[in-house]
Structure formats: C-alpha cells, structure tokens
Amino acid sequence: MLTLPLAPTDHQAKPAFKNISTLAQWLAQLQLTNLHAAHLVLRTQLAEFNRFPLSALERLNTLERLRETVGVVQADYAKKLIAKKLPLSTDEFAIFLALIELWQLMLDGYRRSLQAFIDDDKQLAKHGALLCNRCLLYGSLQIFEYLRTGYEFDGSLWQNLHELYSFTEGNGLQHEKVKDEVYAQGHALSCHALYAKMLLICHAHPAELTRAQLQLLDRWLTLWGDVIVIERRYNVSRGDAPPLALDLGGSSGLQPLEQVTTSDKLRFLAMVPLSKLLRVKTILLQQGQSPQQLELGSDFFGVNCVDFLNLLHHFWCEGLSERLVERRNVATTAQVGFGIQPIYSCISGKSVQPSGKESGIDTVSRHQLETLGRTLSESARPASGHPEPWHIENENILGARLLRDVQEGDRIGLNQLVAVRPAEAEAYILGSVKWRSVTRSGQLHVGVRYFPGVAQAVTLKGASSRHILALLLPAIPAQKIPASLIVPREVFQADHAFELIHQNNEKLGIKMGFSVATGADFERVSFTAV
Numbered sequence: 001m002l003t004l005p006l007a008p009t010d011h012q013a014k015p016a017f018k019n020i021s022t023l024a025q026w027l028a029q030l031q032l033t034n035l036h037a038a039h040l041v042l043r044t045q046l047a048e049f050n051r052f053p054l055s056a057l058e059r060l061n062t063l064e065r066l067r068e069t070v071g072v073v074q075a076d077y078a079k080k081l082i083a084k085k086l087p088l089s090t091d092e093f094a095i096f097l098a099l100i101e102l103w104q105l106m107l108d109g110y111r112r113s114l115q116a117f118i119d120d121d122k123q124l125a126k127h128g129a130l131l132c133n134r135c136l137l138y139g140s141l142q143i144f145e146y147l148r149t150g151y152e153f154d155g156s157l158w159q160n161l162h163e164l165y166s167f168t169e170g171n172g173l174q175h176e177k178v179k180d181e182v183y184a185q186g187h188a189l190s191c192h193a194l195y196a197k198m199l200l201i202c203h204a205h206p207a208e209l210t211r212a213q214l215q216l217l218d219r220w221l222t223l224w225g226d227v228i229v230i231e232r233r234y235n236v237s238r239g240d241a242p243p244l245a246l247d248l249g250g251s252s253g254l255q256p257l258e259q260v261t262t263s264d265k266l267r268f269l270a271m272v273p274l275s276k277l278l279r280v281k282t283i284l285l286q287q288g289q290s291p292q293q294l295e296l297g298s299d300f301f302g303v304n305c306v307d308f309l310n311l312l313h314h315f316w317c318e319g320l321s322e323r324l325v326e327r328r329n330v331a332t333t334a335q336v337g338f339g340i341q342p343i344y345s346c347i348s349g350k351s352v353q354p355s356g357k358e359s360g361i362d363t364v365s366r367h368q369l370e371t372l373g374r375t376l377s378e379s380a381r382p383a384s385g386h387p388e389p390w391h392i393e394n395e396n397i398l399g400a401r402l403l404r405d406v407q408e409g410d411r412i413g414l415n416q417l418v419a420v421r422p423a424e425a426e427a428y429i430l431g432s433v434k435w436r437s438v439t440r441s442g443q444l445h446v447g448v449r450y451f452p453g454v455a456q457a458v459t460l461k462g463a464s465s466r467h468i469l470a471l472l473l474p475a476i477p478a479q480k481i482p483a484s485l486i487v488p489r490e491v492f493q494a495d496h497a498f499e500l501i502h503q504n505n506e507k508l509g510i511k512m513g514f515s516v517a518t519g520a521d522f523e524r525v526s527f528t529a530v
Contacts, residue, residue, distance in 0.1 A: 002118060004111045004169040013051035020061045027069055039077050046105040056116030057123040060131065063109045070106060071182045076298075078145070082211055085411035086150050087438050107138035129176035132168045132191050136161060137183060140198040147206040148214050150437045155251030162248045165195045172175060184222050188226050192373065193225030196269060199246060200228070203254040204315045206512060207435035208447065212301030213308060219297060227273045227502060234268040241275035241317035243268040257320060275317040282309045314498055334388035335421045336402065339412050339521060340488055343419040344388050344469045346426055348457035352469065372507065392422060399431060399449045400498070407442040415519040417486065418448055419455070430455045430486065431472060431517050451524070452481050461500040472500070472523075484516055485525050492523040497530065 003055055017023035026045075032038045048061070080095050081088070088096060114131040124131070137160050146153040160470060167173040168191045177188035189197075200221055206214060221228075234243040244254040249265040262271060281294050285306050294296055296305055339347045345352045348497040389405045400420060419428040431450040438444055453473040460468040470487035483499075500508045513526035 002163060004115045004118075006108070006111060009053040009055060009112075010051045013053075014050050015048035015052050016045045017049065017062065018054065020065050023062050023065055024077075024360075026068075030069070032073065035073070035077055038356075039073055039102065042073060043105060046070075046102070050105060050108050050112065053193060055123070056113040056121050057127075058342055059109065060113040060124070060127060063106070063113075063134075067106065068182050070409040071471070074102060075460065078148075081149055083413070084149075085413040086436050086444060087411060087442070088149070089411075091352075096149050096151070098312040103142040103145060103241070104140050107135060107142070107250070110134040110138065125396075127449065128171065129168075129173045129191065130178050130233060132164060132173055133194060135164055135181075136191055136194050137166075137180070139164065140194065141183075143198060144201065144214075144218075147202065148211050150207060152437055152439050154440065158253060159251050161195065161198065162246075163433060165191065166248045168192075187222055187225075189222065190224055192230060193228065196230055197221040197225065199244075199254050199269065200316065203244065204312055205435065207310070207437045207445075210516060211305075212303050216297070216300060216303050216308070217312070223273070224277065227277055229270045229273065231268050231270055232266075237491070241271040242319040243270050244316070245269075245340070258319075259374050268380070271317050275313060278309050278313045278317070282306055282313075292427060294411065300498050332392050333423045334390050334392050334402065335428075336390040336404075337387040337419045338412060338433075340417060340469055340471065340486065342386070343417060343428065343430070343455075343471065344457050346419055346421070350457075387419075387421070390420075392420075396427055397450070399434065399447060402446050402448060403439075404444040404446075409444065412436050412444060412446060413520050417519055417522040418446070420448060422449075427454045430473065432517070432522075452476055452479065455486070457503060458485075458498065459501045460485075460491070461501060462496070462498050466499075470500075472502075482526060485512075485527055486522050487525060489518070489521065489523050492525050 017026040026487075030038060030041065039157070039225075046066070055060075077095065078099055081092060081099075084092055087093075110131060113124060113137055117131055139157065143153060143157050143161075146157075147495050165174065174192040174195075175190050177190045179188045188444060194487065197218070201217055204217060209217070215329055216370075230246075231243075236242055241259055245257055245260040246254050246267050246269070247260060247263060247265055248267060249263065254269065281296065284294055285291065289299070291305050335346070337343045341352050388409050391403045391405055393401045393403055395401070402420070414433055414436065416433045418431050418433055420431065421428045429450050431448040434447040434449045436444060436446040453476055454472065456472040458470050458472045460470050462468070468487065468491055473479060473484045473486065475483040492512060494514060496512045498510055498511050498512070502508075508530045510527045511530045513528060515525055517524040517525055
C-alpha cells in the first residue's frame with residue numbers, strides 16, 4: 001500500500017483561506033502586479049493551508065479552485081529564467097527554488113487528500129483517478145522545472161512518480177481520464193498518458209532543447225497520449241523501433257533495453273506506434289501539408305516542425321545500435337575557452353583586451369543546502385581570455401561531453417562558441433555548446449558539437465578600417481568541406497568585403513557569402529576570395 005510522506009497538521013495554522021468560499025474572497029484581493037510579492041504570498045498561504053486540519057474533500061475542492069491562479073503565476077514567474085546562462089546567478093537561483101517550492105506545495109496538498117482516499121475516506125471514493133492524476137502532474141511539473149532550467153534533480157522525484165503510477169496500476173485507476181483545463185488545454189488525460197508524457201519528455205534529451213521546443217513537446221505529447229502504450233511485456237520485430245524500459249522500483253526514467261536487468265517491476269513503452277506517427281507527420285509536412293492540418297498547432301515559437309520531429313524520432317525510436325558514431329570514454333583533462341575574444345587569445349597566444357560587458361567580473365553563489373546538498377560561496381570568475389580546466393568524460397569526432405573541474409567559472413549559454421584542447425594536444429578544437437546542465441554537486445556539464453578542421457586566429461579589416469577578431473576554419477578537400485569563418489554575430493553581412501589578415505601578416509581580399517550556422521555569440525559564414 002502506498003504511504004505518502006506527510007507532515008502532521010496543526011490547529012495553530014492560520015491560512016488566509018480555509019475552504020473554497022474563503023479562497024474565492026482571498027483571490028479577489030490578491031495583487032498580481034508585483035509578481036515576486038504575489039509568488040511569495042501564494043507560497044506562504046499555501047504552506048499554511050496544507051498545515052491546517054480540514055476534511056479531505058474540502059481540501060481537494062479548494063486546491064482545484066486555486067490551481068488556475070498558481071498556474072498563471074508560475075508561468076509568468078518562470079519567464080524570468082528564459083535563456084539564462086548556467087550556473088544561474090544568486091537572484092535567478094532564488095526564483096528557480098521558489099518555482100520548485102510552489103510545485104511541491106501543490107503536490108503536498110493533493111497528497112493529503114490522496115492519503116485520505118487510500119485510508120478509505122468515503123467522500124473521496126469517486127475521486128481516486130483525479131487525486132492520482134494531480135499528484136502525478138505536480139510531481140512531473142517539478143521535474144519539468146529542473147529540466148528546462150538545466151539543473152539535475154534527485155532520483156527521489158522519479159521514485160515518487162514510479163510509486164504513484166504503480167499504485168494506479170494496482171487499483172485499476174491508470175486508464176481513467178481526467179479533464180484538465182489548466183495544463184492540458186481542456187483535454188482529458190489518464191494517469192497512464194500523463195506518466196508516459198513525462199517519461200518521454202525526459203528521454204528527449206531536454207538539456208539539448210530550448211524552452212520553446214520543450215513547450216511544443218509538452219503540447220504534442222498531450223495530444224498523442226492515446227498512441228503511447230506501457231506494457232509488462234514486449235515483442236520486437238526486425239526493423240521496428242525498439243521499446244524503451246522503465247523500472248518502477250528504480251530512481252531513473254526510461255532506459256534502452258540493453259541497460260536494464262529483468263525484474264517484475266519492469267515496464268516497457270512500445271515505440272512502434274509513436275515511430276509511425278512521427279514518420280507519417282514528417283512525410284506529410286514535407287509533401288506540403290500544413291502543421292495545422294496535422295494537428296501540430298499554429299504557434300511554434302520559431303521551431304522547425306520537420307527538424308524537431310526527426311530529432312524526436314532519433315531520441316526515442318532509434319536504438320543504441322543505430323547511432324552513427326558512438327562515443328568512447330576517454331577520461332582526460334582539457335583546457336576550455338568560451339567566446340571569440342578568449343578563444344582568439346588561446347589560439348594566437350596574444351592577449352586581447354576584452355570590451356563591453358565581457359570585462360566585468362560575474363559572480364554566482366548558490367545556497368539552499370536542502371535542495372542541492374551543498375552550499376557554495378560567491379567567487380569571482382576567471383578573467384576573460386584565460387582557459388578553464390575541464391574534464392573530458394567521453395568524445396568522438398563529432399563532439400564531447402565535458403565536466404568542469406571546479407564549481408566556479410564562466411556562465412555558459414546554449415549554442416555559445418567553445419574551444420577545447422585535450423591534454424597533450426597541440427591545437428584547440430572549435431565547437432558550440434549543444435547542451436549544458438548543473439550537477440547536484442554544483443559542477444557544470446556541457447555537451448560540445450565540434451566544427452571540422454583546426455581553427456586559425458585571423459583578423460578582418462573592413463571599409464571602416466576597424467579590425468575584427470575572427471577564426472578561420474580551413475577547407476578540408478578530402479571531405480569536400482570549404483573554408484569558413486567564425487565571426488561575431490553583428491559582423492556578418494552577405495556580400496560584404498573584408499581584408500583577411502593572417503598571423504604572419506599575409507593578406508587576402510574576401511567577400512562574405514551565406515550563414516552556415518548561427519550561434520548565441522557567433523556566426524559561421526562562407527566566403528570567397530576576391
């Protein structure tokens with residue numbers, strides 16, 4: 001039988017609302033113009049409400065009335081963390097912790113009523129699926145907050161979800177649909193669909209996805225709930241997408257079949273139906289049908305649907321044996337630099353005076369021992385231009401997975417320019433940050449996608465006679481890869497003429513062509529000699 005971790009209630013608790021009618025009065029007076037203050041008031045009053053002794057049905061009805069306001073405030077408050085570099089600053093991290101806390105408070109409230117249902121409260125006899133659904137939702141929203149912010153979370157969050165889903169299975173509640181106007185656009189979702197949705201979001205390499213992609217993925221999986229099947233057994237036919245496994249007794253999400261051992265708590269997500277759905281929608285889009293015709297929505301936040309569907313198929317439906325280039329563990333150190341100016345200095349061996357914002361010293365401190373299991377003091381970042389010591393965990397010709405040796409260092413954003421020089425290597429390898437996350441110990445993890453070729457430090461001189469730092473990636477004839485330039489984003493302009501100056505002062509007239517790739521702080525562009 002499921003036993004939920006609940007603190008005792010207290011008659012000394014004095015919430016501003018004690019039932020659905022007093023909540024309506026309180027919400028009418030709640031000021032949302034100051035988002036920070038409103039969020040604090042919500043957390044404070046919900047914590048008091050959770051402590052207050054109350055009938056389980058009254059508590060459930062009150063929480064149902066409150067959840068829309070909580071959803072609106074959470075969504076607006078979370079916007080303060082969009083596109084932030086990692087690790088978060090002190091103020092940003094405080095916002096993140098507040099978001100996590102409010103999800104936990106909603107979860108605690110529903111858990112009280114669920115425990116009453118488990119204890120055979122007759123008033124809740126018909127509300128079992130609703131209570132399990134809400135507990136799964138708010139547990140999932142906690143995990144989702146960690147994922148989209150880029151912080152790793154404790155495995156106990158997975159354990160709680162697994163135990164709850166196992167309870168729904170044991171009581172025949174997993175397939176009963178519950179309507180949700182707040183988080184499912186009015187669709188009715190079963191516990192089975194809600195649980196599978198979070199499993200798949202986590203298996204879609206969320207650290208590599210933008211917030212826009214995560215938001216779109218959440219919408220799609222809400223609509224595709226009936227396609228996803230969780231089974232106790234599986235069959236695999238040659239050429240089919242292999243199922244993914246999960247351990248209801250474990251502390252992680254979905255895993256490839258090759259990485260699990262037989263257990264009666266194993267379940268399997270059949271990926272063939274989802275693979276067919278992704279393939280069909282991709283083909284129809286390529287044939288000219290609109291996303292709206294295929295029920296993919298109308299607001300894509302700049303996400304290319306075809307590319308994103310292909311990426312999801314790669315993450316979910318292609319087994320380990322189908323990956324083109326497997327990584328190898330290398331366990332070696334490396335010097336790593338970020339940004340064009342610092343990387344130019346690393347490659348050329350010449351000191352470059354940073355300008356603008358890059359010259360300031362950034363600081364990050366994180367407290368909250370209960371959440372991350374450690375406390376870090378504020379410490380200054382290394383001066384711009386100095387490479388940092390990192391550890392290469394695994395690598396192949398396409399990229400690498402890196403772990404920073406220390407907790408202090410530059411804050412890193414997605415698609416930022418990076419240069420890596422492994423121990424004993426003579427040259428830096430250029431690339432961009434494909435994903436990044438902060439470990440439970442406070443260290444920064446990044447995935448790097450390498451650019452081909454060994455970069456050279458060059459400068460560009462335009463009509464204004466201003467010298468611009470740039471990096472040249474020479475041509476690789478054997479692979480039919482032409483030469484390209486890495487320049488600051490504001491520099492690129494098609495057909496713009498420059499004088500390219502090498503370190504030995506050799507000069508070449510060039511004209512920029514087209515943008516090969518766009519990063520957060522750079523543009524990779526083609527060029528021709530003139």
